[in-house]
Amino acid sequence: MSELPLNGLRVVDLGSFWAAPYLTAYLGAYGADVVKVESIQRPDGFRFTSTVPALGDRWFDRSLMWQATNLNKRDVTLDLGAEEGRRLLRRLCETGDVFVENYAARVVEQFGFDEGSLLELNPRMIIVRLPGFGLTGPWRDYVGWGNAFEQLAGLAWVTGYPDGRPLTPGGYIDPTVGMHAAVALLAALEHRDRTGEGQFVEIPQIEVGASMAAESVIAWSTHGRAPGRQGNQHPVFAPQGVYPCEDGEWVALSIRDDGDWAALLTLDGRPAGLAEDALGSHDERRRRSGELDDLLRGWFAEQVSDEMVTRLQAVGVPAARVLTPDRFNEDPQLVARSFYQELVHPLSGPRLFPRYPMTYSFDPSPPAPHRSPAPLLGEHNEEVLVGELGLTVDQLARLTDANVIGTVPRGV
Numbered sequence: 001m002s003e004l005p006l007n008g009l010r011v012v013d014l015g016s017f018w019a020a021p022y023l024t025a026y027l028g029a030y031g032a033d034v035v036k037v038e039s040i041q042r043p044d045g046f047r048f049t050s051t052v053p054a055l056g057d058r059w060f061d062r063s064l065m066w067q068a069t070n071l072n073k074r075d076v077t078l079d080l081g082a083e084e085g086r087r088l089l090r091r092l093c094e095t096g097d098v099f100v101e102n103y104a105a106r107v108v109e110q111f112g113f114d115e116g117s118l119l120e121l122n123p124r125m126i127i128v129r130l131p132g133f134g135l136t137g138p139w140r141d142y143v144g145w146g147n148a149f150e151q152l153a154g155l156a157w158v159t160g161y162p163d164g165r166p167l168t169p170g171g172y173i174d175p176t177v178g179m180h181a182a183v184a185l186l187a188a189l190e191h192r193d194r195t196g197e198g199q200f201v202e203i204p205q206i207e208v209g210a211s212m213a214a215e216s217v218i219a220w221s222t223h224g225r226a227p228g229r230q231g232n233q234h235p236v237f238a239p240q241g242v243y244p245c246e247d248g249e250w251v252a253l254s255i256r257d258d259g260d261w262a263a264l265l266t267l268d269g270r271p272a273g274l275a276e277d278a279l280g281s282h283d284e285r286r287r288r289s290g291e292l293d294d295l296l297r298g299w300f301a302e303q304v305s306d307e308m309v310t311r312l313q314a315v316g317v318p319a320a321r322v323l324t325p326d327r328f329n330e331d332p333q334l335v336a337r338s339f340y341q342e343l344v345h346p347l348s349g350p351r352l353f354p355r356y357p358m359t360y361s362f363d364p365s366p367p368a369p370h371r372s373p374a375p376l377l378g379e380h381n382e383e384v385l386v387g388e389l390g391l392t393v394d395q396l397a398r399l400t401d402a403n404v405i406g407t408v409p410r411g412v
Contacts, residue, residue, distance in 0.1 A: 006032040149205050240254045
């Protein structure tokens with residue numbers, strides 16, 4: 001592998017849960033030295049997601065949700081409620097190029113790590129803040145989560161079925177925020193390379209959601225109609241949907257035009273009702289899409305999913321088995337492209353993690369590989385605080401005794 005593009009870049013990562021950690025894991029994959037800062041008083045909350053004490057020793061390090069968003073990093077613990085913890089974080093920031101956090105606006109500011117203080121400490125630093133609602137405005141200090149942003153930005157309004165309630169997409173705005181932040185950060189680093197100036201970058205998470213909902217706003221402005229919920233239907237294609245098969249799997253189907261419809265009618269065993277002459281009209285299929293869904297649901301319920309997909313694709317009808325999480329790593333296209341990478345964690349053992357979905361000619365292994373598994377809580381305290389910031393082993397021991405640093409959450 002040739003030299004990675006972010007080699008030499010140090011990132012001080014105060015991210016938690018998903019949005020900021022997704023960004024910093026990406027930076028680490030491309031060579032940045034990402035130092036994750038937690039505390040034993042309040043570790044990253046993702047450590048306690050999808051894991052339980054029954055898993056045994058250091059169960060809080062075993063969460064695969066936490067691991068997946070914290071690959072390619074080192075980990076130190078610092079209690080920012082203690083002056084010594086704040087002093088060490090300031091020293092770490094003096095050595096850093098990038099500072100990232102995604103807490104509510106007041107959190108880092110109450111400890112003295114607002115953008116003004118950080119730029120005074122390190123004028124070349126890029127400060128990336130991902131507040132839920134922005135650093136100004138009446139909602140400035142509100143705490144927010146991905147599901148809330150999806151509702152407030154209008155994404156939930158268009159998710160669901162026409163006769164049902166709005167549904168949140170599931171918090172997937174978080175990694176989208178992370179990728180918006182990556183673009184903004186790379187632009188700020190380019191600016192610094194040209195001018196030598198550090199910079200403050202603010203990316204409110206609700207505004208990322210609002211930008212993703214722009215189509216709804218444009219539709220209202222243009223036609224005076226807000227897009228509604230369509231379930232699995234398409235504004236043009238008909239029928240389109242997902243249908244359960246007799247083996248418990250689901251098959252997705254799209255009929256784009258009259259050609260697809262005619263091809264569907266060549267299959268043996270189809271319901272007789274599909275052959276009605278009037279259904280040869282696209283407009284009629286759109287009007288009667290609910291009726292067609294019922295016919296297709298009954299047909300597919302008697303079929304084996306993979307066999308049905310093979311038959312549909314053979315006549316040119318777009319169809320695929322719906323991929324379920326337990327079979328993601330079996331998808332032949334993703335397997336062929338080595339999309340999943342096995343990493344060995346000291347507690348969880350070998351696990352597959354998705355790589356980042358982009359390739360570059362400087363690294364021919366597709367897609368971009370991860371460099372290391374997620375760290376244990378406080379795993380690199382000695383390496384960073386003694387080896388790089390110059391503390392003595394005795395000072396490290398005193399910090400541990402005072403609970404300024406540590407490797408086990410308080411109360412666990």
